[in-house]
Amino acid sequence: MGSGDHACLTFSDAEERLDIVSAFVRDGLGLGQKVICFTESIPPGQLVGELADREVPTRTPAARGQLAVRSSDESWLAGGTVTAAGMVDMLGREVELASREGYPGLRVTADMCWALRPVAAAEQLMVFEAEVGKLFSDGRLTAICQYDRHNFDPVTLAFAARAHPRAVAAAVYYEDPLLRICRQYTPPGIRVAGELDYRRVEELTQALAESLRLDHHVHVNLAQLRYLDVAAATAVVQAAASLPDGRVMTVVCGPAVDRTLTLVCGSELARLRVRVAHGRQ
């Protein structure tokens, strides 16, 4: 995402939304920008926890006012009726405030499901997305609007896609109803959900190879993987074994997948760390 970008994130996978929002926040903080997250379905405290889980610094930036996580209730719904004009004004004021405070820019990300509430007139969402474009022209504002596919109708989603110059999504290596292999951004690596066996080892190897190329330390998130067969486990362990000194692969998984990885890996591989997470599935 470059400064001045206005992007749409349409997601079905909750993990993917959190992953991309975290990367957006991390990158903005890294650039010295002010970052505001407007959250709706996830309470602010919980979202801060999710950012921290993904290795995004939160405490120091929040303490000095560089990072703010606010619920829609306390923001644009506080005044009662929501109008597009009111929201565009509010954002414009935030951009000015960030400039006066000395920040090179403002990053905003918002969960747009506030628009589904009765008090928010749905057509105002469309006017908002059309009108807000003028705030992006001088590069001081960068934004991602999040649309949960489960909540929005196809017409609104199609409009949202057209209203945004850009779209963001995780790179997907393979997807069917029972398996998803995609890139993870925070922390960087790959994420696999569902069940993975020998039939998709090629796509898994492709995903691992890209991470080995791009990431210093590789994170393999298997927390939502219910089953991993020996052939796929072998691909993971072989990838870890190929890492040069100083680089480490960290796998997060449940107990069943841990058992298979341990059987395949045998003696300790210094470059492979496995963290067993219970109850994430």
Place this chain on the structure above:
Amino acid sequence: MAGSDQREAGRIPLAALDQPFDEDSLYQLRAAVAAHAEALGAGPRQGDDLLIIAGELASNAIRHGGGRGQLRLWRNGDTLHCRVTDRGPGLADPDGAGRHRPPLAAAGGRGLWVVRQVARAVEIETGPRGTAVTAVVDLNRR
């Protein structure tokens, strides 16, 4: 395998699960094994072990045993038995198969070795007209 079918009728109790499979029905097979293992009294760890065994034996039947097979699952006292049969070309060295861990760099050959680590016992019957692998899991361990 007519002879062993006759022996089977007297020896093996009614199977809790007796399911054909091919590459397109692996998900259904694994789901059935997981469900039946629990119904037969397997705890979470034994269920995981049984799924590892069933998954690897079924994959071997598909990849090396002609593309399809049959899986039977039954309980005999304190043990669960999983038997996977196929009509493939058979194993060259059934006694030696899966006895040694392949080196990490080797692409395959690890499935049967893992099954031997997880199961209490593995019995292989094989010939030019097919193969039957039976693995036994203890219910009372751990």
